[in-house]
Amino acid sequence: MDDRPTEVPGDGKLRVAWYVVRTRSRHEKIVKNQLVERDVETFLPLVERWSRWKDRTKKIAFPLFPGYCFARFSMLERLRVLSAVGVAGLVGTTGQPEAVPDA
Numbered sequence: 001m002d003d004r005p006t007e008v009p010g011d012g013k014l015r016v017a018w019y020v021v022r023t024r025s026r027h028e029k030i031v032k033n034q035l036v037e038r039d040v041e042t043f044l045p046l047v048e049r050w051s052r053w054k055d056r057t058k059k060i061a062f063p064l065f066p067g068y069c070f071a072r073f074s075m076l077e078r079l080r081v082l083s084a085v086g087v088a089g090l091v092g093t094t095g096q097p098e099a100v101p102d103a
Helices: 028-037 075-082
Strands: 017-023 041-043 046-052 057-063 068-073 087-090
Touching (some): 028 068, 075 087
Antiparallel strands (some): 041 068
C-alpha cells in the first residue's frame, strides 16, 4: 500500500505538486537517482551533445537546465528531498518553496 499523502484541495502541506530542486554543480543526475531511490517522482530533461577529447569523440547527455532538477512531492515530504546528497535547496520566493504552476 502506498503511504504517501494524497492530494487534498484545501490543505497546502498535503498538496502534491512539482517543485524545482536546486543542486550542487554537476550533481543533477546524482540527485535524480537518489530521489528515485527515495520514491520521489522526478523529471530531469537531458540534451545530448558531442564532446571531444584528444583521443575520442563521444555523445554525452547534459541537463537542459544545469543546476536544477524537478521533483513532485508534498511539503510534508520535503525533508526526504532536502536530505539527499547534492541538493542545495528548493527554488522559491521570500525563502518559501514555490510550486511550479500547472500548464
